[in-house]
Amino acid sequence: MSDIRIKICGLSTLPTLEATIAAGADMAGFVFFAKSPRHISLETARALGRAAQGRIRKVALSVDASNADLDAMVDALAPDLLQLHGRETPERVGAVKARFGLPVIKAIGVATAADVAAAAAYLGAADILLFDAKPAPGAAVPGGAGLAFDWTALRGHAGGEWMLSGGLDPDNVAEALALTQAPAVDVSSGVESARGVKDEAKIAAFVAAARR
Template sequence: MAATSAAMTQSAIVKICGLSSPETLLAAIESGADMAGFVFFEKSPRHIDFETARTLGLLAQDRISKVALAVDADDAALQDIIEALAPDYLQLHGIETPARVAEVKARFGLPVIKAAGVATPADVEAARAYEGVADVILFDAKPAPNAAVPGGAGVAFDWSLLRGVAAKHWMLSGGLTPENVAEAMRLTGARAVDVSSGVERERGVKDAAKIAGFLAAARLS
């Protein structure tokens, strides 16, 4: 793997999420990203099918860690995703409980990133339930109750809520861009960041120059 949960304590771990083409995957690799996220959720504009996953998975193999993002997927769906992508991580981005996270880890033997939506201090505290279960907690902006997708909306939350967060391995996401990622890392102390819409030229379409700019800004933090 290009990155592991243990590496979350090192400097500036960067994940580019929602990659869907060889060109943008190569842009992430060439810019020095540590993790490439691939979305398996049909309501998302970044959703990829299994044929695309196989192509991108082979291109990424041994060059960057592959993260498969799923939303409240059952075991059969996760098995199909794993067979197509051969991911290094599973990212659970729905309302999966700590018990469900533990089940997924036990069944598939892969490290799990668990997304936790944040809008209030209580949300940060609630995420503590995943400590010791998820390998990485990803703090993201909490979606609106009627949102069609649980992330990737380009919305930031109050980063000051994460000051002094106790979770050992965690990532910051939600509304990050090449212009604000350095400030977000400074305010929160994050040493791992995840971006999707902030490096797009249009919804669901990544921009190579923005990916490079994001990596440069994060690594200078």
Template sequence: MSTLVKICGLSAPKTLLAAIAAGAEMAGFVFFEKSPRHIDLETARTLGLLAQGRIARVALTVNASDAALDEIVDALAPEMLQLHGKESPARVAAVKARFGLPVIKAIGVAASEDIAASKAYEGLADMLLFDAKPAPDASVPGGAGISFDWDLLRNIGAKNWMLSGGLDRENVVEALRRTGAPAVDVSSGVERERGVKDAEKIKAFVEAVRSLS
């Protein structure tokens, strides 16, 4: 089975179409105002319709309330929800129950203890996303182009998980060889400037991943 690819932080029709043309399986849309990749609900409706039936839509939120999630789900009609904040296992379960959608739970990783802590989400989240742990004073919890020690993911035991954090077309092959990740997520690694995706970089990233198939 080929590695699943998620292009995250898409915010314009052109680069969404580039992700679809490249063969990525998932398109991530950020709903977090502090992020340079944040989109409003009107943009979400436009991009959601463009993506419908062509690529799985993932709504990324950070510690969002039920009311905020209601609006996002109504606008984007996502196939999955990505919880990228400090949501507890109980909150993950509550979101799944409310919306009936698969949930990706992001786990910030800096040490082996973080991998161990992720066990609390197994059986609740449908997929775990391992990302570099942000600095304590960071304004956003991801998308900073920072990687972590991939060797921490050896023998993690989780069946459905995704590797994120500092990936780009130059290092994704090595990352996959070292971790055996069944899925990868990229954001800043396919941008020409912070928050602005590049169609050619999206294509090159997906091609690099597919070179291992």
């Protein structure tokens, strides 16, 4: 079996969380960003967090959140990791990590190899870099749009732990892994039947394809 680590992001219901665990994914991502169709309330986060506890690593995703919002999110979900998906600076990433004592994933928008190189600024602050497609100018949300970037920009990337995201689905994840040699992958829209609606069969197919 492959040792690729797999994160299913944007979970919002108990059946899709259970499907993610049953498929053998390593991480379950929960979105706390009101503009996202995958945003969950603190009440939902509390229920899903209890269901996931000890069964899969929980990741709380936020976008340029205040300390007060982060406090509420962490209190509700009790996450194992935090994912910062906005314009957080390396200093802000370090401050968040220090505040909660949790590993931090920092999302990096990529359009060209220069964006990958610029991510080096976060190496001392973030525990894991997540390379995602750079959103279009003026986009309401910074990810989860099902867009891929030129994966060859990551060829030979070395420097800390990292994950590949952006436009992945059950049909292309094997190709993406072969091309980039990524140690971990993250998917959201690629396992949905409609925007924001996770599909249990697609979750299982994605994990199986990545493991192969």
